[in-house]
Amino acid sequence: MAEGSDEHSPRTRPAVLGDVAALAGVSAMTVSRVLNAPDRVRAETRARVLAAVRELDYWPNLAARQLVTGRSGVLGVVSIDTTLYGPASTLYCIEQTARLSGYSVSIASLGMLSRRSILEAVRRLRAQSVDGVVILAPHESAADGLRHLPPDLPVVAVDAGEDIPVPVVTVDQRAGAARATRHLLSLGHETVWHLGGPVDWLDANYRIDGWRGVLEAEGRQVHEPLRGDWSPRSGYELGRRLAADPSVTAVFVGNDQMALGMLRALREAGRRVPEEVSVVGFDDVPEAAYFSPPLTTVRQEFGEVGRHAFHLLLERMAGTAQSDRRLVEPELVVRESTGPAPRPGQGGTRDVRPGG
Amino acid sequence: MAEGSDEHSPRTRPAVLGDVAALAGVSAMTVSRVLNAPDRVRAETRARVLAAVRELDYWPNLAARQLVTGRSGVLGVVSIDTTLYGPASTLYCIEQTARLSGYSVSIASLGMLSRRSILEAVRRLRAQSVDGVVILAPHESAADGLRHLPPDLPVVAVDAGEDIPVPVVTVDQRAGAARATRHLLSLGHETVWHLGGPVDWLDANYRIDGWRGVLEAEGRQVHEPLRGDWSPRSGYELGRRLAADPSVTAVFVGNDQMALGMLRALREAGRRVPEEVSVVGFDDVPEAAYFSPPLTTVRQEFGEVGRHAFHLLLERMAGTAQSDRRLVEPELVVRESTGPAPRPGQGGTRDVRPGG
DNA sequence: TTCACGCCTGTTAGCGTTGTCGGCAAGGGG
DNA sequence: CCCCTTGCCGACAACGCTAACAGGCGTGAA
Numbered sequence: 001m002a003e004g005s006d007e008h009s010p011r012t013r014p015a016v017l018g019d020v021a022a023l024a025g026v027s028a029m030t031v032s033r034v035l036n037a038p039d040r041v042r043a044e045t046r047a048r049v050l051a052a053v054r055e056l057d058y059w060p061n062l063a064a065r066q067l068v069t070g071r072s073g074v075l076g077v078v079s080i081d082t083t084l085y086g087p088a089s090t091l092y093c094i095e096q097t098a099r100l101s102g103y104s105v106s107i108a109s110l111g112m113l114s115r116r117s118i119l120e121a122v123r124r125l126r127a128q129s130v131d132g133v134v135i136l137a138p139h140e141s142a143a144d145g146l147r148h149l150p151p152d153l154p155v156v157a158v159d160a161g162e163d164i165p166v167p168v169v170t171v172d173q174r175a176g177a178a179r180a181t182r183h184l185l186s187l188g189h190e191t192v193w194h195l196g197g198p199v200d201w202l203d204a205n206y207r208i209d210g211w212r213g214v215l216e217a218e219g220r221q222v223h224e225p226l227r228g229d230w231s232p233r234s235g236y237e238l239g240r241r242l243a244a245d246p247s248v249t250a251v252f253v254g255n256d257q258m259a260l261g262m263l264r265a266l267r268e269a270g271r272r273v274p275e276e277v278s279v280v281g282f283d284d285v286p287e288a289a290y291f292s293p294p295l296t297t298v299r300q301e302f303g304e305v306g307r308h309a310f311h312l313l314l315e316r317m318a319g320t321a322q323s324d325r326r327l328v329e330p331e332l333v334v335r336e337s338t339g340p341a342p343r344p345g346q347g348g349t350r351d352v353r354p355g356g
Numbered sequence: 357m358a359e360g361s362d363e364h365s366p367r368t369r370p371a372v373l374g375d376v377a378a379l380a381g382v383s384a385m386t387v388s389r390v391l392n393a394p395d396r397v398r399a400e401t402r403a404r405v406l407a408a409v410r411e412l413d414y415w416p417n418l419a420a421r422q423l424v425t426g427r428s429g430v431l432g433v434v435s436i437d438t439t440l441y442g443p444a445s446t447l448y449c450i451e452q453t454a455r456l457s458g459y460s461v462s463i464a465s466l467g468m469l470s471r472r473s474i475l476e477a478v479r480r481l482r483a484q485s486v487d488g489v490v491i492l493a494p495h496e497s498a499a500d501g502l503r504h505l506p507p508d509l510p511v512v513a514v515d516a517g518e519d520i521p522v523p524v525v526t527v528d529q530r531a532g533a534a535r536a537t538r539h540l541l542s543l544g545h546e547t548v549w550h551l552g553g554p555v556d557w558l559d560a561n562y563r564i565d566g567w568r569g570v571l572e573a574e575g576r577q578v579h580e581p582l583r584g585d586w587s588p589r590s591g592y593e594l595g596r597r598l599a600a601d602p603s604v605t606a607v608f609v610g611n612d613q614m615a616l617g618m619l620r621a622l623r624e625a626g627r628r629v630p631e632e633v634s635v636v637g638f639d640d641v642p643e644a645a646y647f648s649p650p651l652t653t654v655r656q657e658f659g660e661v662g663r664h665a666f667h668l669l670l671e672r673m674a675g676t677a678q679s680d681r682r683l684v685e686p687e688l689v690v691r692e693s694t695g696p697a698p699r700p701g702q703g704g705t706r707d708v709r710p711g712g
Numbered sequence: 713t714t715c716a717c718g719c720c721t722g723t724t725a726g727c728g729t730t731g732t733c734g735g736c737a738a739g740g741g742g
Numbered sequence: 743c744c745c746c747t748t749g750c751c752g753a754c755a756a757c758g759c760t761a762a763c764a765g766g767c768g769t770g771a772a
Contacts, residue, residue: 016728027752032730042750059483063428064728066419067757074462074484081448088444092437095465104484106430106462109451127415128430128460232646261646290588290617292648372758383722388760398720420758423727715772723764731756740747 015056024052035060066129075313076125078108078118079136084230085285086302087136090158093306094134101314106130113137118145126153132313134158135166140200154316156309161202162325167316169308169326173203176298176330177210180252180280183296183332185218187278188341189250194225195238195262197254201230204254207282211252228258235261243269249277249341256281256288256297263291263337274339284333294335304328371412380408391416422485431669432481434464434474435492440586441641442658443492446514449662450490457670462486469493474501482509488669490514491522496556510672512665517558518681523672525664525682529559532654532686533566536608536636539652539688541574543634544697545606550581551594551618553610557586560610563638567608584614591617599625605633605697612637612644612653619647619693630695640689650691660684 021028026049033041034049041049052058066072075098079087095105106128108121118135125133132154137146143161155166162168184192194211197204208225215222226241228234235258242248243265253259259281263273271277273293281288284299308326377384382405389397390405397405408414422428431454435443451461462484464477474491481489488510493502499517511522518524540548550567553560564581571578582597584590591614598604599621609615615637619629627633629649637644640655664682 017730018728028728029730029753030751033751036730040750045750059479061423061485061728062483063419063422063485064757065730067417067423067728067759068730070757072419082438082451083441083444083448085439088439092439092465095438095463096467099464099480104462104464104480106460107451108455108460109448111452123415124455124460127418129417129419232643236646257643257646260643264646264648267648287588287613287616287643290592290620292620292623373760374758384758385723385760386721389721392760396720401720417758420727421760423729423758424760426727713772716770718769719767721764721766723762725760725762727759727761729757732754733752734754735752736750738747738749740745742743742745 015058016061017058019056020049020052020058023056024049070129071131072129073103074128074130075103075105075310076108076122076128076130076133077105077136078110078121078125078133080110080113080138082107082109085283086138086159086300089302090136090306090309093303094310097307097310101310103131113139113142113145115141115144115148118142119148122149122153122155126150132156132317134309134313135160138201138203140202140205154313156313156316158305158309159202167312167324167326169305169312170328171203171300171305171330172327173206173330174210174213175327176282176300176332177207177252178214179330179332180282180296180298181211181214183334184250184252184278184280184338185214185220187250187338189278190341191215191220191223192250192252193223193242193248195235195242195251195253195258196225196227197258198229199227207252207254228254230255230257232257232261232264234258236265237261239263239265240269243271243277250279250338251277252280252282254282256283256285256291256295259288259295259297259337260291263293263295267292273337276342278338278341280338288333289335291337293337296335296338297333299331299333301328301330371414372417373414375412376405376408376414379412380405426485427487428485429459430484430486431459431461431666432464432478432484432486432489433461433492434466434477434481434489436466436469436494438463438465441639442494442515442656445658446492446662446665449659450666453663453666457666459487469495469498469501471497471501471504474498475504478505478509478511482506488512488673490665490669491516494557494559496558496561510669512669512672514661514665515558523668523680523682525661525668526684527559527656527658527661527686528683529562529686530566530569531683532638532656532688533563533608534570535686535688536638536652536654537567537570539690540606540608540634540636540694541570541576543606543694545634546697547571547576547579548606548608549579549598549604551591551598551607551609551614552581552583553614554585555583563608563610584610586611586613588613588617588620590614592621593617595619595621596625599627599633606635606694607633608636608638610638612639612641612647612651615644615651615653615693616647619649619651623648629693632698634694634697636694644689645691647693649693652691652694653689655687655689657684657686 017028017031021031034046082088098105110117134156136158138159146164157166157168159170160168181192196208226238239262281295281297284297288295288297305328373384377387390402438444454461466473490512492514494515502520513522513524515526516524537548552564582594595618637651637653640653644651644653661684
């Protein structure tokens with residue numbers, strides 16, 4: 001049973017290719033072939049090698065492999081704050097999909113998306129010899145970074161702007177916002193207010209575009225949108241302003257968290273939802289269905305975004321990519337925070353005139 | 357200006373050590389020293405080398421370095437679903453802290469934490485030659501995996517159980533639950549009901565321990581805890597059961613999401629919070645302050661957990677670790693969902709008797 | 713002057729894997 | 743019989759870097 005000289009000692013270091021080769025009585029190259037191109041080795045030899053691989057619990061040293069092939073099997077993801085629901089979900093799906101295809105993923109979460117921080121993160125990932133990078137870049141400020149990436153690195157962006165030299169996957173924010181707005185108009189509201197996200201977030205701006213577009217197309221009055229910071233706090237504070245204005249009967253809020261704050265502000269002001277004011281959110285976080293009342297919102301399929309991003313990156317790495325921008329369709333989920341516009345004189349009317 | 361034979365051609369492949377050495381007129385070894393032990397090189401030579409490094413935009417090939425040193429500068433994190441608030445926050449903090457110390461992090465998100473899936477994830481990370489691994493293992497089922505890790509790999513667990521052969525960092529769930537329970541008792545409630553998390557989650561069980569411990573110590577009645585699945589949906593459904601029981605005046609809920617569902621169930625049943633029923637959550641998610649009413653809850657400092665985990669892993673990798681279990685103190689955040697127990701006969705009393 | 717020593721730098725070898733090429737045996741056609 | 747092909751396998755070099763050792767030079771003491 002003893003193959004070499006001494007007894008079967010407690011192996012201290014992991015087995016390497018040479019150990020397997022020795023045990024199987026073949027050359028290192030043959031072992032390598034068994035692992036990488038099995039059909040180029042005779043079945044009998046292959047079986048002997050595989051047995052040795054199992055016996056020694058051999059796993060290839062990826063650093064060594066990478067050094068010679070140039071490929072690492074590692075993908076990089078650079079993202080803003082992965083605590084946020086959107087980035088976290090997208091990251092999760094990218095990782096799951098990548099793993100199924102044999103890739104690992106290495107991450108770099110950034111506090112902010114400046115040109116400097118993005119390029120720095122990409123450089124670090126690159127030093128690890130990642131085969132490709134996905135950048136979750138929902139900020140205006142990321143564009144500058146995206147335009148100065150090393151040209152030979154396969155990159156795909158998620159939620160990036162429009163004049164970007166890399167393929168982009170994104171939810172169609174404009175369409176989602178338009179759907180939300182049309183839904184409110186179809187319920188009889190004369191117009192729709194908007195509580196948007198921060199000015200430097202692309203999603204926020206696209207949602208404003210979509211919302212404004214519908215109102216203008218329908219000839220409705222367009223009130224200047226308020227801008228929050230995605231937090232429930234800002235939704236609450238700006239919500240109090242809107243709650244104090246009796247002409248407000250329908251609000252499209254830029255995300256579900258702000259919508260939560262908004263609902264609270266409306267309740268405190270004594271304005272009932274949806275009887276007096278209708279509210280629509282954006283994202284469909286898991287909690288949204290349990291807000292009071294359950295929130296009508298626009299669902300983003302982050303999972304689909306992640307899968308698309310991965311596959312696009314795969315194409316890019318294979319050099320066969322050409323598709324430039326892939327849009328994922330959002331879906332309006334109608335719950336109980338939206339309802340028919342209140343009839344004039346029944347509360348929430350624009351202004352109270354005698355007669356009219 | 358031309359250094360070698362031909363003109364300064366558009367460099368297509370990234371510069372390597374040799375290129376820098378040639379440009380600086382030194383040997384490769386000297387360049388390596390400048391990068392790894394700068395004080396062992398004369399200042400003048402060092403300056404020349406650094407100039408060449410900058411000019412060629414040289415960055416070391418980590419795979420090559422790793423192949424010879426055995427260290428990769430990469431840490432692995434294996435976790436359950438990183439979409440959840442706790443794991444996502446912890447991961448984020450680990451990554452931030454690690455980056456500041458020059459480490460990158462590679463992730464493996466698991467759908468479930470079985471022995472098999474954990475060991476598989478660790479094996480994959482190991483093949484990438486990570487220097488150490490943090491395992492976020494809030495499940496009972498993870499223990500088996502944690503007991504069969506390769507002995508020579510530095511590992512730190514977060515939120516793991518108690519008979520584990522690796523150091524563990526965790527929030528003191530028992531203390532947090534005890535604080536929540538005592539808070540409710542101090543408001544005059546006769547006892548406290550509990551809506552707990554899934555049976556296979558350690559956190560859920562520790563919270564039950566803490567809650568039960570206080571009630572028993574105070575000689576209060578201990579009702580069998582209900583078990584949800586962390587989702588707002590389960591909080592809502594089980595909440596309806598509790599809401600229908602007029603003797604319920606105080607509920608400690610296992611996490612904020614379920615508390616959200618619970619609040620909704622109470623509202624639907626016409627039971628006012630906190631006048632008739634007090635509710636405490638756990639986690640302090642960013643939304644909790646904007647629930648209706650704002651939620652009293654137990655704050656977990658995931659950031660601190662992440663930092664501790666990283667530093668413990670660092671010690672472990674240096675071979676100087678001995679500390680076995682590090683507890684992070686949670687903090688009770690009192691908001692508006694808790695209030696004095698209703699006086700008998702004022703609604704919410706146990707049962708209505710004439711006289712009494 | 714000579715030797716010892718410290719400082720700085722270069723030479724050699726090797727980390728574990730895969731690409732390339734070449735060799736050997738078996739088989740088929742001339 | 744030879745020659746050429748085909749299938750299978752092994753030797754060698756290379757990927758880019760660093761550990762270990764060796765050597766040149768200047769300085770100070772014997």
